[in-house]
Structures are given as structure tokens and as C-alpha cells.
Amino acid sequence: MKCPKCQNMDTKVIDSRIVEDWQVIRRRRECEFCNHRFTTFEKRWITELTIIKSDWTKQMYDRQKIKRWLMLAFAKRKIDNEMMENIINNLEIKRQNEWNEIQSKKIWDDILQELKKTDPVAFVRFASVYKSFESLEDFKNFIW
Ligand SMILES: [Zn+2]
Numbered sequence: 001m002k003c004p005k006c007q008n009m010d011t012k013v014i015d016s017r018i019v020e021d022w023q024v025i026r027r028r029r030e031c032e033f034c035n036h037r038f039t040t041f042e043k044r045w046i047t048e049l050t051i052i053k054s055d056w057t058k059q060m061y062d063r064q065k066i067k068r069w070l071m072l073a074f075a076k077r078k079i080d081n082e083m084m085e086n087i088i089n090n091l092e093i094k095r096q097n098e099w100n101e102i103q104s105k106k107i108w109d110d111i112l113q114e115l116k117k118t119d120p121v122a123f124v125r126f127a128s129v130y131k132s133f134e135s136l137e138d139f140k141n142f143i144w
Pocket of ligand 1: 003004005006007008031032033034035036
């Protein structure tokens with residue numbers, strides 16, 4: 001891992017710890033040339049996940065897509081980029097141990113659960129967006 005300060009290629013790991021429920025490894029590194037210390041995170045690359053849509057077509061997981069939906073849900077609400085990234089990180093951590101494929105419905109349910117915890121107004125708004133993805137019956141079952 002290259003030193004971000006002096007670009008030297010030799011850095012050593014001085015500390016490793018597992019964070020976020022055994023899903024992420026955090027490493028403290030030190031540059032052997034300038035002694036600059038920095039942190040790296042190691043986690044499974046969730047973008048390899050394939051999403052199975054309700055019509056059974058498949059699509060690669062797309063973090064940007066989730067972010068666009070969240071921006072819609074949070075339009076004019078108080079949320080900063082970091083909060084939004086956190087929501088998506090939580091979703092990804094939750095699904096990291098999944099096999100290579102997952103139904104889109106599960107991802108949407110995850111988002112709704114995260115929103116419910118974060119912002120009830122955004123939750124209701126997102127739920128109405130979600131409606132266009134599922135049948136009306138599914139939506140009713142969900143909202144009640
Ligand atoms: Zn350095």
C-alpha cells in the first residue's frame with residue numbers, strides 16, 4: 001500500500017482490528033520512509049452481487065443507483081453525504097455474506113428499514129417510490 005504523503009511503496013501494518021460485526025478489517029499502516037500513519041479498510045467487494053428483479057431479469061448491484069433513490073427520498077430533508085454513505089454502508093454490510101445473487105425486494109426492504117431508523121418522512125416518501133416497483137397489494141401489505 002503506497003504512502004499517501006510521500007508515495008513510497010513500503011508501508012508496514014502496525015495494527016489490525018476487525019470492526020463492524022466481523023465484516024471489515026481496519027489496518028493502521030506506517031510509511032517506512034516518512035513515518036506517516038494512515039488507515040485502510042478491507043471488505044468484501046459487494047458490487048459483485050447480482051440483483052434478481054421481480055420479473056426475474058438480472059442486474060449488477062449498483063451503489064450509485066441506491067444513492068440516487070436515497071437522494072429522492074431525502075429531497076429537502078436534513079441529510080449530509082456522510083449520513084447517506086453510512087446508510088448504504090449499513091445495507092452493504094448486511095448483505096455481504098449473501099450468495100452471489102439476491103432478490104431486489106430484499107434490497108428495497110433493507111433501505112426501508114434503514115430509513116425508518118433515520119428519518120420517518122424520508123421513509124414514507126421512499127415507500128411511495130417503492131410502490132411503483134411492486135404490486136399495489138404488496139405495497140399495502142408493507143405499509144400496514
Ligand atoms: Zn511516506
